Amino acid sequence: MIHADDGILSQEQRLMRDSCRSFVDDVVTPFIRSNWQREWDMSPGERLPSAILEGAEAIGVRTLGVPEEFGGIDLEKETEVRTFALISEEIARGDSGLADKLVQNWKVSIVLRQFAPKHLQEKWFPRLLEDPKFLLAHCLTEPRGASDRWLPYNVPEASMHTKAVLDGDHWVINGRKQFISNGFDASLYVVYANTDPSVGMLQGTSSFLVPRGTPGLTITKCNETMGCRFMNNGELVFEDCRVPADHLLVKSTALASAGQYFRAGKIIQAAKNLGVGVACFERTADYVQNYVQGGRILIKHQAVALRLADMATRIEAVRSLVERAAKAVDEAHPDADILCNMAKVYASEEIMKVATHALELHGGNGAMLEFGIEKLFRDAAIFLHMDATVDVSRMKIIKNMFPATAGKYAGPES
Amino acid sequence: MTILVLAEHQDTQLDEATAKAVSAAGRMGGDVHVLVAGSGCGAAAEAAARLEGVAKVLLADDPSLANRLAEPVAALVVSLAGGYDALLAPSTTSGKNIMPRVAALLDVMQISDVIAVEGPDLFQRPIYAGNVIQTVRSTDARKVLTVRVSSFPAAAVTAATRPIEAAAISADPARSSFVRSELSGSERPELTGARIVVSGGRALASAENFETVLAPLADRLGAAIGASRAAVDAGYVSNDLQVGQTGKIIAPDLYIACGISGAIQHLAGMKDSKVIVAINKDPEAPIFQVADYGLVADLFEAVPEFHATVAEKMRA
Amino acid sequence: MKVVVAVKRVADPNVKVRALADGSGVDLANVKMTMNPFDEIAVEEAVRLKEAGHATEIVVVSVGPEKSAETLRTALAMGADRGLLVRSDAVVEPLAVAKILKAVAETEKPDLIIVGKQAIDDDANQTGQMLAALLGWGQGTFASKIAIGGAAIEVTREVDGGLQTVNLPLPALVTADLRLNEPRYASLPNIMKAKKKPIDEKTPADYGVAVEPRLTVVRVHEPATRKAGIKVGSVAELVDKLRTEAGVL
Numbered sequence: 001m002i003h004a005d006d007g008i009l010s011q012e013q014r015l016m017r018d019s020c021r022s023f024v025d026d027v028v029t030p031f032i033r034s035n036w037q038r039e040w041d042m043s044p045g046e047r048l049p050s051a052i053l054e055g056a057e058a059i060g061v062r063t064l065g066v067p068e069e070f071g072g073i074d075l076e077k078e079t080e081v082r083t084f085a086l087i088s089e090e091i092a093r094g095d096s097g098l099a100d101k102l103v104q105n106w107k108v109s110i111v112l113r114q115f116a117p118k119h120l121q122e123k124w125f126p127r128l129l130e131d132p133k134f135l136l137a138h139c140l141t142e143p144r145g146a147s148d149r150w151l152p153y154n155v156p157e158a159s160m161h162t163k164a165v166l167d168g169d170h171w172v173i174n175g176r177k178q179f180i181s182n183g184f185d186a187s188l189y190v191v192y193a194n195t196d197p198s199v200g201m202l203q204g205t206s207s208f209l210v211p212r213g214t215p216g217l218t219i220t221k222c223n224e225t226m227g228c229r230f231m232n233n234g235e236l237v238f239e240d241c242r243v244p245a246d247h248l249l250v251k252s253t254a255l256a257s258a259g260q261y262f263r264a265g266k267i268i269q270a271a272k273n274l275g276v277g278v279a280c281f282e283r284t285a286d287y288v289q290n291y292v293q294g295g296r297i298l299i300k301h302q303a304v305a306l307r308l309a310d311m312a313t314r315i316e317a318v319r320s321l322v323e324r325a326a327k328a329v330d331e332a333h334p335d336a337d338i339l340c341n342m343a344k345v346y347a348s349e350e351i352m353k354v355a356t357h358a359l360e361l362h363g364g365n366g367a368m369l370e371f372g373i374e375k376l377f378r379d380a381a382i383f384l385h386m387d388a389t390v391d392v393s394r395m396k397i398i399k400n401m402f403p404a405t406a407g408k409y410a411g412p413e414s
Numbered sequence: 415m416t417i418l419v420l421a422e423h424q425d426t427q428l429d430e431a432t433a434k435a436v437s438a439a440g441r442m443g444g445d446v447h448v449l450v451a452g453s454g455c456g457a458a459a460e461a462a463a464r465l466e467g468v469a470k471v472l473l474a475d476d477p478s479l480a481n482r483l484a485e486p487v488a489a490l491v492v493s494l495a496g497g498y499d500a501l502l503a504p505s506t507t508s509g510k511n512i513m514p515r516v517a518a519l520l521d522v523m524q525i526s527d528v529i530a531v532e533g534p535d536l537f538q539r540p541i542y543a544g545n546v547i548q549t550v551r552s553t554d555a556r557k558v559l560t561v562r563v564s565s566f567p568a569a570a571v572t573a574a575t576r577p578i579e580a581a582a583i584s585a586d587p588a589r590s591s592f593v594r595s596e597l598s599g600s601e602r603p604e605l606t607g608a609r610i611v612v613s614g615g616r617a618l619a620s621a622e623n624f625e626t627v628l629a630p631l632a633d634r635l636g637a638a639i640g641a642s643r644a645a646v647d648a649g650y651v652s653n654d655l656q657v658g659q660t661g662k663i664i665a666p667d668l669y670i671a672c673g674i675s676g677a678i679q680h681l682a683g684m685k686d687s688k689v690i691v692a693i694n695k696d697p698e699a700p701i702f703q704v705a706d707y708g709l710v711a712d713l714f715e716a717v718p719e720f721h722a723t724v725a726e727k728m729r730a
Numbered sequence: 731m732k733v734v735v736a737v738k739r740v741a742d743p744n745v746k747v748r749a750l751a752d753g754s755g756v757d758l759a760n761v762k763m764t765m766n767p768f769d770e771i772a773v774e775e776a777v778r779l780k781e782a783g784h785a786t787e788i789v790v791v792s793v794g795p796e797k798s799a800e801t802l803r804t805a806l807a808m809g810a811d812r813g814l815l816v817r818s819d820a821v822v823e824p825l826a827v828a829k830i831l832k833a834v835a836e837t838e839k840p841d842l843i844i845v846g847k848q849a850i851d852d853d854a855n856q857t858g859q860m861l862a863a864l865l866g867w868g869q870g871t872f873a874s875k876i877a878i879g880g881a882a883i884e885v886t887r888e889v890d891g892g893l894q895t896v897n898l899p900l901p902a903l904v905t906a907d908l909r910l911n912e913p914r915y916a917s918l919p920n921i922m923k924a925k926k927k928p929i930d931e932k933t934p935a936d937y938g939v940a941v942e943p944r945l946t947v948v949r950v951h952e953p954a955t956r957k958a959g960i961k962v963g964s965v966a967e968l969v970d971k972l973r974t975e976a977g978v979l
């Protein structure tokens with residue numbers, strides 16, 4: 001219960017899960033527990049603690065998604081997304097910010113292996129493998145908002161403000177991206193920009209590879225987030241940023257082609273969320289079996305037991321949906337889009353409730369920074385917004401289920 | 415039934431583990447012989463001959479048995495085994511090194527780390543790190559066992575002495591040779607691995623008091639030093655000594671809490687200790703609810719007295 | 731130099747194992763299983779010997795149920811070259827394990843065998859010593875350091891009160907203690923690569939070893955929980971109780 005059922009996992013998946021769990025229990029959890037005071041005053045640079053990065057390297061978790069031909073490993077293709085889910089859950093059980101940092105590499109690697117020209121794959125994948133601090137980022141969101149992109153509003157008025165124009169053998173990018181996971185630290189960015197203002201974003205958005213250090217790219221800010229603080233979320237500005245023409249990944253239809261990234265991404269998102277829920281449950285189950293009120297351990301008070309049961313049930317329900325959705329993505333099932341949005345939105349709301357129970361059951365201790373429960377609560381809250389908001393995810397579900405009616409609703413304000 | 419106990423000793427002196435193993439052997443019923451194997455170990459044999467419950471002592475004194483390497487000692491025990499129904503050693507590192515070798519050569523399944531003797535062939539032993547106790551019956555004609563010394567009282571020392579016989583020395587299989595030994599000095603053991611932990615709380619009141627009041631007792635007991643968070647926060651000791659929910663979680667055989675109130679967060683780090691002692695001047699301190707032995711006293715008097723008493727007992 | 735390492739699948743050390751209500755054994759249903767921690771150290775040491783150019787091949791052996799193949803796979807992912815599962819669904823006592831390993835050693839002819847000093851389930855601390863005895867080899871138990879020198883190995887052992895160093899001619903047997911090394915994780919890429927490494931399967935009967943237990947488990951119970959403590963009146967009484975009643979001093 002609570003954890004994945006070993007019976008449905010392959011031997012490799014179980015072994016990978018075990019390695020990740022050991023890494024979390026040996027390295028991540030002790031680090032998080034001994035640095036709770038510093039979560040709020042660490043500089044962004046300190047949030048890449050070398051002990052953790054070395055541990056992540058030791059289990060080889062930073063570079064999943066890099067194909068074997070470039071020195072990475074090929075997971076079993078038929079269960080790749082399920083494996084991603086299993087691993088991201090385990091890491092997030094230790095710290096969801098760390099999980100964000102790592103999974104962003106896998107997600108962007110999927111984009112690179114599918115869309116980057118071979119010579120750029122040969123250039124960047126080995127660097128990613130070599131440098132333990134090498135991180136990737138995926139830049140879509142702009143100051144004006146992201147929901148339009150998710151739905152999407154396919155009209156010229158809603159298109160991205162970030163623009164790219166071809167000038168000789170270079171693309172020139174101008175604009176601003178915000179809320180970007182790994183944005184502050186990444187070495188390589190995948191950036192979406194408008195390349196045809198006359199059409200809707202499904203037809204007029206292209207994607208580019210932009211290495212850190214490209215003239216015209218400035219990292220302007222590390223966002224201070226409420227949770228997942230060990231992931232440095234950042235803001236970027238492009239001012240006449242010139243990238244060679246071959247750094248174009250997908251011309252015009254980048255948003256539509258990013259489906260692979262988004263589907264796996266939402267499963268990973270839900271799975272990380274699940275990991276936070278599992279951490280909430282484990283900590284709370286332990287607490288209520290040791291802490292005494294009214295002369296007996298809390299769990300013997302029925303009201304406490306009922307809450308714990310509710311936590312367990314919600315976690316299992318989320319797990320079932322995540323598993324079903326992950327399988328659908330792995331098998332390219334026609335309902336995969338719907339299911340992965342369901343998994344993502346359901347996980348975010350249910351685990352928020354699980355975290356609330358955890359907070360409640362810890363009494364006053366739950367509200368204290370040093371106990372670490374409020375951190376889980378903050379981490380859980382973040383998931384409501386990442387990779388589309390709750391309401392926008394629901395809209396996507398219905399638009400996908402009823403394309404002819406609900407799918408037609410979108411349009412700009414007049 | 416006749417039982418042979420392999421003595422634990424340092425040639426010139428007999429270790430208390432031997433006296434405890436002798437009393438364990440006594441519970442199996444029958445004659446108990448003690449084998450003292452070593453080099454220049456006559457003094458140890460004489461001490462063994464004074465242990466109550468021992469019928470006779472076999473002395474195997476030979477240079478090949480110096481340092482009690484497993485191969486020659488096991489060969490010796492096996493050569494003597496014919497005359498015995500059971501072979502027993504304390505489960506010290508030496509006993510654990512030698513006895514399984516003996517058992518295999520005799521085609522016997524050893525019973526390790528016995529904590530209770532229920533009969534000549536029925537024993538209790540801890541498994542799963544002591545979380546569970548297993549009672550086993552041995553079907554082997556000859557028994558080979560090691561016994562946990564902390565579970566048995568030491569056999570008394572008597573004025574009378576039993577006969578000491580020389581044992582025939584068997585040929586050294588020469589499968590190993592001694593290079594050197596380094597006995598640890600007074601360096602304190604590490605908190606997590608220590609068998610005994612002496613822990614101090616806010617009541618210690620200063621870093622100096624940790625060194626002058628607590629440290630002597632800890633060193634006398636070969637114990638590690640631990641602390642409550644209050645003591646760490648106040649800067650009396652470094653934070654790697656903190657015991658508790660946000661510090662180290664330990665389960666030593668003996669945990670001595672001095673001037674620690676027993677907050678739940680502290681208990682989380684030490685409540686699985688086998689024996690807990692609390693010294694606190696407040697009789698209502700929650701630490702007493704988990705302590706096996708509580709002493710209501712001012713630690714600044716009790717701890718030095720504790721130290722002195724132990725020192726005295728150890729000399730005796 | 732060829733190295734054989736024996737590994738056992740045991741309940742995870744972080745799990746608090748409970749006795750079954752009827753006292754017939756321990757409840758291992760749904761308990762997370764893992765490689766015996768001391769065996770992980772043994773595997774790590776072998777892999778380090780290989781990385782240092784001393785060892786040429788590492789064979790890992792496990793005696794146990796089918797699931798032990800997973801433990802072997804972990805060892806292969808850590809760097810061992812091939813695995814051997816000696817399959818037995820019944821409990822195999824250390825003496826029988828030692829006999830099986832002896833037979834394995836006779837076919838594999840290793841120069842060094844490394845095993846963990848004890849398995850954390852039955853806590854017997856016997857297998858290595860028994861195996862060395864049956865093979866007539868020298869043993870370096872509770873090793874915290876090993877050094878290969880020509881046709882011999884120097885083993886520093888953790889003994890009561892300090893360290894003892896012995897020299898053993900090869901072939902020899904070493905049992906690993908906690909401080910010998912810090913084992914690596916089986917990394918995700920290496921887990922995938924280990925899929926391709928071979929695991930052979932045999933039974934104890936293939937080696938002519940009978941596994942019928944010599945010890946009958948009569949009862950299994952949990953030790954009494956902490957009894958309500960007592961207050962003592964003086965330091966003298968305290969020390970006395972600790973010595974005689976608790977037996978911890």
Ligand SMILES: Cc1cc2nc3c(=O)[nH]c(=O)nc-3n(C[C@H](O)[C@H](O)[C@H](O)COP(=O)(O)OP(=O)(O)OC[C@H]3O[C@@H](n4cnc5c(N)ncnc54)[C@H](O)[C@@H]3O)c2cc1C
Nearest residue numbers: 138139140141145146147179180181385387388389391392
């Ligand atoms: C921690 C974190 C990490 C992130 N990482 C990345 C990243 O790596 N890359 C990236 O590109 N982006 C990233 N984002 C951005 C994220 O995808 C967006 O924040 C999210 O999609 C919501 O967009 P928004 O912030 O613009 O909110 P808005 O779109 O402004 O939404 C505000 C509210 O309006 C509602 N709303 C908006 N439009 C509609 C509509 N048409 N109908 C009904 N309701 C509507 C929303 O549901 C929401 O309740 C990250 C965000 C966070 C918080």
Ligand SMILES: Cc1cc2nc3c(=O)[nH]c(=O)nc-3n(C[C@H](O)[C@H](O)[C@H](O)COP(=O)(O)OP(=O)(O)OC[C@H]3O[C@@H](n4cnc5c(N)ncnc54)[C@H](O)[C@@H]3O)c2cc1C
Nearest residue numbers: 291292293294298301302303304360361362363364365367
């Ligand atoms: C910010 C803050 C300010 C505070 N300020 C003050 C202050 O100024 N003065 C002061 O004295 N205190 C103060 N407190 C303490 C506060 O009143 C307690 O934390 C609160 O009453 C909960 O008690 P507890 O922490 O002991 O939790 P517990 O009582 O241990 O509760 C833990 C969980 O167990 C449940 N539970 C406990 N007993 C039972 C039962 N019998 N049946 C069913 N469920 C049960 C609870 O509902 C809860 O879910 C403050 C706390 C905080 C967080």
Ligand SMILES: Cc1cc2nc3c(=O)[nH]c(=O)nc-3n(C[C@H](O)[C@H](O)[C@H](O)COP(=O)(O)OP(=O)(O)OC[C@H]3O[C@@H](n4cnc5c(N)ncnc54)[C@H](O)[C@@H]3O)c2cc1C
Nearest residue numbers: 615616617642643644658659660661673675679695696713
């Ligand atoms: C989230 C959280 C995590 C925590 N984690 C830990 C943790 O990991 N470890 C930990 O220890 N604490 C932890 N604490 C703190 C814990 O709640 C207590 O505050 C702390 O353990 C108290 O330390 P103490 O017993 O030394 O001090 P006090 O509670 O002040 O107790 C001092 C005791 O010394 C006695 N005393 C005073 N003078 C003498 C004397 N001369 N002789 C004998 N007795 C004397 C007093 O009677 C009193 O009982 C944590 C707290 C929180 C909220």
